[in-house]
Amino acid sequence: xxxxxxxxxxxxxxxxxxxxxxxxxxxxxxxxxxxxxxxxxxxxxxxxxxxxxxxxxxxxxxxxxxxxxxxxxxxxxxxxxxxxxxxxxxxxxxxxxxxxxxxxxxxxxxxxxxxxxxxxxxxxxxxxxxxxxxxxxxxxxxxxxxxxxxxxxxxxxxxxxxxxxxxxxxxxxxxxxxxxxxxxxxxxxxxxxxxxxxxxxxxxxxxxxxxxxxxxxxxxxxxxxxxxxxxxxxxxxxxxxxxxxxxxxxxxxxxxxxxxxxxxxxxxxxxxxxxxxxxxxxxxxxxxxxxxxxxxxxxxxxxxxxxxxxxxxxxxxxxxxxxxxxxxxxxxxxxxxxxxxxxxxxxxxxxxxxxxxxxxxxxxxxxxxxxxxxxxxxxxxxxxxxxxxxxxxxxxxxxxxxxxxxx
Amino acid sequence: xxxxxxxxxxxxxxxxxxxxxxxxxxxxxxxxxxxxxxxxxxxxxxxxxxxxxxxxxxxxxxxxxxxxxxxxxxxxxxxxxxxxxxxxxxxxxxxxxxxxxxxxxxxxxxxxxxxxxxxxxxxxxxxxxxxxxxxxxxxxxxxxxxxxxxx
Amino acid sequence: xxxxxxxxxxxxxxxxxxxxxxxxxxxxxxxxxxxxxxxxxxxxxxxxxxxxxxxxxxxxxxxxxxxxxxxxxxxxxxxxxxxxxxxxxxxxxxxxxxxxxxxxxxxxxxxxxxxxxxxxx
Numbered sequence: 001x002x003x004x005x006x007x008x009x010x011x012x013x014x015x016x017x018x019x020x021x022x023x024x025x026x027x028x029x030x031x032x033x034x035x036x037x038x039x040x041x042x043x044x045x046x047x048x049x050x051x052x053x054x055x056x057x058x059x060x061x062x063x064x065x066x067x068x069x070x071x072x073x074x075x076x077x078x079x080x081x082x083x084x085x086x087x088x089x090x091x092x093x094x095x096x097x098x099x100x101x102x103x104x105x106x107x108x109x110x111x112x113x114x115x116x117x118x119x120x121x122x123x124x125x126x127x128x129x130x131x132x133x134x135x136x137x138x139x140x141x142x143x144x145x146x147x148x149x150x151x152x153x154x155x156x157x158x159x160x161x162x163x164x165x166x167x168x169x170x171x172x173x174x175x176x177x178x179x180x181x182x183x184x185x186x187x188x189x190x191x192x193x194x195x196x197x198x199x200x201x202x203x204x205x206x207x208x209x210x211x212x213x214x215x216x217x218x219x220x221x222x223x224x225x226x227x228x229x230x231x232x233x234x235x236x237x238x239x240x241x242x243x244x245x246x247x248x249x250x251x252x253x254x255x256x257x258x259x260x261x262x263x264x265x266x267x268x269x270x271x272x273x274x275x276x277x278x279x280x281x282x283x284x285x286x287x288x289x290x291x292x293x294x295x296x297x298x299x300x301x302x303x304x305x306x307x308x309x310x311x312x313x314x315x316x317x318x319x320x321x322x323x324x325x326x327x328x329x330x331x332x333x334x335x336x337x338x339x340x341x342x343x344x345x346x347x348x349x350x351x352x353x354x355x356x357x358x359x360x361x362x363x364x365x366x367x368x369x370x371x372x373x374x375x376x377x378x379x380x381x382x383x384x385x386x387x388x389x390x391x392x393x394x395x396x397x398x399x400x401x402x403x404x405x406x407x
Numbered sequence: 408x409x410x411x412x413x414x415x416x417x418x419x420x421x422x423x424x425x426x427x428x429x430x431x432x433x434x435x436x437x438x439x440x441x442x443x444x445x446x447x448x449x450x451x452x453x454x455x456x457x458x459x460x461x462x463x464x465x466x467x468x469x470x471x472x473x474x475x476x477x478x479x480x481x482x483x484x485x486x487x488x489x490x491x492x493x494x495x496x497x498x499x500x501x502x503x504x505x506x507x508x509x510x511x512x513x514x515x516x517x518x519x520x521x522x523x524x525x526x527x528x529x530x531x532x533x534x535x536x537x538x539x540x541x542x543x544x545x546x547x548x549x550x551x552x553x554x555x556x557x558x
Numbered sequence: 559x560x561x562x563x564x565x566x567x568x569x570x571x572x573x574x575x576x577x578x579x580x581x582x583x584x585x586x587x588x589x590x591x592x593x594x595x596x597x598x599x600x601x602x603x604x605x606x607x608x609x610x611x612x613x614x615x616x617x618x619x620x621x622x623x624x625x626x627x628x629x630x631x632x633x634x635x636x637x638x639x640x641x642x643x644x645x646x647x648x649x650x651x652x653x654x655x656x657x658x659x660x661x662x663x664x665x666x667x668x669x670x671x672x673x674x675x676x677x678x679x
Contacts, residue, residue: 033462065645072585073572073645078615104485111481131675176557177449197489248468249553253493256486260468263478271482302574302585302606304662310677315665337492348409368645398596403448 017201018049019148020285021101021255022094022192022342023234024278028258030185031241032251035165037172039235041186045193046231048386052357054223055364055375055383056199060206061215063369067203068299070363076241080300083196083359086352091197093345095289095328099125100338101282104255108275115335122329125286129294134208134307136141137160137291141284149278151236154265158161161243169243180403187397188343191350194390196357197292204295208308216373240265255339288363296323350397353390361387450506453556454515459497460552463523466490466530468551473532480532487530494524508555516555523548565643570604574646575635581653583661586610590634604647606658607632633658 020260030038056067063070072080100114102121107114126138155161174182195373211219240261245252252258255278262270291307298317305317332341364375375383449457466487473483498517507513523545531538567589575584587610591601609632611675635649635656642648653659670676 010527063645073574075569076572076614077585077587077611104489107485107488108482111484114485127659130673177447177453180447181449183447245465249461249549250468251458251465253458253462254465254489256482256489257462257465257469259482259486260465260472260478263472263482267477268479268482271478275482288504300585302582304582311670311673312666312676312678315662315670319665319669320592337489405448405451405454 006280008120011222011226014222014230017198017288018230019233019281020229021097021282021338022346025339025342026189026192027234027237028241028252031238032245034172034182035168035242037168038186039169039238041189042231042235045190046227048194050223051382052199053202054220055360056203057206057219058373060162060203061211061219062213062371062373065255066207066299068200068296070369071359072300084300084354086355089239090288090345091351092328093292093341096332097338097341097345098282098286098289100332102279105275105279108256118333126325129290137287141280144280145284147273148233150273151240155240157265158243161239165242180400184400184404187350187393187400188346190393191346197289200296201288201292240292289310290321290325293324347397347401350393354394357387357390442545451504452506455500455504456552457556462490462493462550463545463549466527467542467549470530470542474538483532485525491527494527499521516552519548519551569643575649577649577653579652583653583659601637603634605634605638662663
C-alpha cells in the first residue's frame, strides 16, 4: 500500500513537472496554427524526457549521488561550469516566465492586472521554497494539477476532433511560407518538454526521498507513467486548441486566449478550470526550477543542501535560491509577456541541451556509480539518439527563430 | 618547495574537439538555413497582419463569450489586458512592414488595427455600453487583416 | 585509509568533503604536494576555495583571483584528515573543526537570521 501511494505521488509530481507555461504556450499555439500536426513533436519529446528522468533517478538511487554531483566528480570543475552556466541562463528566463504564468493565472481568476500580481506570485514561490517540506512542494501543485485532465473532458464534451482534423496528425497542413514557423514550434516544443531542470530536480528529489537500489521499480513507473500522463495532458491542449481556436482564426499568442477552448466546451467553469490548471502547473514548475538551480549549485560546489532541512541547516543552498529568485523576478517585472519569455527560454534550452545531456553517456556507464545497473545497449543507443536529436534542434533553433520572426 | 598539482580530465580533450566540431556545424547549418530561408517564411507584412488579425479574433471571441455568459467578467478583463499589450504598436508595424501589396492597403489596415486596439484597451464588459458595436469592429478588423495575410 | 591501497587524483579532486557529523562542507578544488630530496612527490593538503577553482578554469585567472580575494576564502585541509575514501571523502572531525565548515554559519549569522522562519537557534 505504501508503495502504491509512493508511486501515485511520484506520478503526480511528474505530471506537474511536465506541463508548465512552456508546454501550455507551445501546445496552445501548435494546435491553433497547425491542427494536430505537431503532436509528433510532443510525443518525441516525451520519449526523450522519460529516458532522461529514468536515468537520473536510477543514478541517484543506486549511487546516492545526483546528476550535478556526478558531472562535477566525473568531468571536473572546468567542464561542470558549462552545464551550470547554460542552466543558470536558461532557468532564469524560464523562472521569470513561470512566475509570469502564475501571475497571469491569478489575473484570470481575479481580474487584477498580472503586472501588479507578479511580485505576489514571486513571493508565494519563495515562501513555499523557504519553508514548505519537500512532500508539500512535490505533491501540492501536482494534486491541483490533476485539473489538467479536464482538457480531455472538454474535448469529449465537444464531441472529439472533427473528421477533417484527424489527418493533420500524420499529414500536417503547413501553408505557403509557414514552414519556418512550423519547424520553430517543433523545436520550441522539444525545448519546452526536454527540460534539463526537470532532470536535475528529479535526481535531487530521489535523494530527498532517500531512494535506494530497491526503488528502481518506483523510478521506472514514475518516469514512464508520470511523463506519459503529462504528455497526454499537453496533447489534450493541442487537440482542444486545434478544435476550437484554429477554426476561429485565433493564434494562441496570449495565455488568456488559450483558455478559450475550455470556455467553448464548458462555459464559465471552463475558463476557471483553465486558470486553476495554469496556476498549478506554473507554480509547480516555478518551485522545480528554483530548486533545480539551488540543487545544481550546491551539489556542484559541495555545499550542504536539502529542501527537507530548515534554511539554517542548508544556508548557502537557500541563499543561492533567494538571489536567483530575485534576479528572475527582476527580469519578469520588466513586463515582458510570459509567452514571449517562455519561447526565448525554450529556444535557449534547445540550444544548450546537448551540453546538459552529454554527461549521461559517460556517467550512466560508470560502474563506480551504477554498480550492476549501468545502461544496457538499448538504453545507450536511445541516449545517443536523444543526444543527436538535441544537437539537431540546437543547430536549427536560432536560425528558425530568426526566420519565423520570433514565434 | 611547494608544488601545486593541477589535474585535467582526459575526457575534456574529447569534449573540446566535439565542441569545436559542433560550433562549426552550427555556423554552417545556420548559413544554409538562412540562405534557403526565403522559401520557408512569410513576408513581414503577411506575418504582422496575420498575428494582429489572430489577436483581434481572440479579442472578439472573448467579448462575445463574456456577454453570452461563457466567460467570467474577471477572466475577460484579464484576457483583454493581454490583447491590449499584444496590439500595442501593431499599427506602426503594419505600415513599416515590407511586402505590403500597396501603401494604401497598409494604411487602411493600420487604421483598423488602431481602432480595434482602442477597443481592447477599453472593452465594454457590461450591458450598459455598446458592446455589439465593439464586437462588430473587432470581427471586421480581424477578418480584413487575416484576409490580407492570405488566410 | 589502507596503507597499500592505490588512489587516483580523480578519487580526491572534485570530490565531496563530508565531515564526521554528516555535513557537506565543500568540494576539493586542488591538491598540494611537496618534492622530497629523494625525488618523490608527496601530496600533503587538499585545497578548497575560489582561487584554486579559477586557476583550474584558466591559469591566468589565478593572479587576478588572488588579488581580488586575497586568500580569504582559500582553505587547506591536510590529507591525513581523510578517514575514508568512498564516493565522498569522509573527514575525521566535525564541521566546526574546519575553517571552511564555518561558511554556512557565516551566512546564517550575517544574512539568513534576518529573514523570519530561517530555523536558526
